[in-house]
Amino acid sequence: MRPVVRAGLYAALTLAALTFIYPFLWMASSTLKPPFEVGSLALIPHDLTFENYRIMWSRAPFGRALLNSVFVASTITASVLVLGSMTAYAMARLTFPGRRVLNAVTMGVLLVPGQLTLIPLYTLIVQLGWIDTYTALIVPYLFNATAILMLRQFFLQIPQSLIDSARMDGMGELRILFTIFWPLARPALAIVAIFTFMGSWNEVLWPLLVVRDQQLMTLPQLLTVFQLGGGAGTLGVSLAAAMVLVVPVVVAYMFLQRYFIESMAGAGVKG
Amino acid sequence: MMQRPRPERSSMRAEQRSAWSLTAPYAAFLLAFAAYPVFFALALVFMHWDLVTPPSFAGGDNVRLLVTDARFGRAVLNTFVFLAIHLPLQIVTALGLALALNRRLAFRAFWRATFFLPVVISGAVVAILWNALYATDVGLINNLLAKLGGSPIPWLTDPSIAMPAIAVMVTWKNVGFYVIIYLAGLQYIPQSCREAIELDGATAWQRFRHLTLPMLLPQTILVVTLSTINGFQLFIEPYVMTGGGPLRRTYSVVLYMYTNAFSYQKMGYAATIGVALALIIGAVVAAQRRVIGTAEAA
Structure with a gap:
């Protein structure tokens, strides 16, 4: 040049x-x-x-919302990793009737726009009596089709000989998954963990529908409600509230930016 | 998998049993939270339901209402206005930044990370931040304009400016994501092609127009598809920044669906909006792919 x-x-x-x-x-x-x-x-x-910051903290339960967000996002992430890899393991490495159907349905789920199912899911939550519970925030996200397909793809590449010798040693499927597959699949698990956690951390439409009790609100939800309710009053206060949501993400991003980019760009393309 | 020795029947049964117990939770989840909502969405189209009294059969009421509903039409039109500004802007900025990053650079990872930063930030935060940036009196952008000798612009309160302003903001938020997609595409352009076209005496513009741009067509289609889907999901931005105003010019389809369900308790009509939205997204994305495909063939 x-x-x-x-x-x-x-x-x-x-x-x-x-x-x-x-x-x-x-x-x-x-x-x-x-x-x-x-x-x-x-x-x-x-x-x-x-x-x-003093005004923001005293006017709405932001500390509680921070804990709620951490709890909800971590639970969902743990479930997507543990239950998701159990499913992906079976779909990738075990032969059973129904495997193809499960595969096809999982791909099909990715094609269904979220707007289509939002209202029926909301009415389901109402009928189950889950409004204003953590259950409503967590259960609909316990599995993630993108995560299952990603993990399945990764599990397909692990040599069969590892499974065969482990079975010879009398290991069960769960032990094979968690002691042999998990250590090998660390990069894939990290990618899934980041996009799942971030997706949950940033989600705002679903909590707005199913939670009305301030004590149960997640951070982005409380932030939105605080802003719209005029609780902030001044620009400085509303931006201070936004900082509570931003700072942990930016700190994590500074250390792990390569993984963040790989994870969130990859999930977006596949989802 | 193919060359695996045929296991005995008992071990095959054991494998099936463990496979079923491993996938049973997922199968149950799919039935309850994926299959049921899809079918129930279609059923809700023919129902009136306020969640308090039992649902009643609505026949074609919801569909008829939707077709004649000026507010729904307005929301769809608003989305097209949004896309008309957002799509070209998104493609040009993402492609421009990707081309810049594709050269030999110092601190490449740093530049890439800064462009991607808004992607990891919650949409709610971005909306609140840009609300402040766009503020007419104390906003950063109008202050900057004043420094340059311009007069303040009512970004979010002028009916003809509000939606373009939101489109610019969404472009800013997502561009880093599309830069990554274009960068990946640029890696696949063979060096030999570049050299050949340079030997033929092509100018930089000709090289871009006849080599780079056609080679990046799959990425461009992806960018158009994903930003279109994203555009139809517009919710938190108008919800936080404008409430759908001024004069309903930023009202989005999802915001209208949310309002019908949450504020008016009209589950049947809200679900009808959701089904219509899914159909519109499918039709628009299919049409875009055809247009881009034929434009390329010509």
């Missing part, structure tokens, strides 16, 4: 990077400014204050 072209390229990339990062930096700094200063472009607050 000629030097002029090279300089232009880096200038363009810097401008693009600023477009993506500057809004987040501005958001972080705005939460530390008093209301009259929020509009300014400067990133360093003139009058540093934690007032926005």
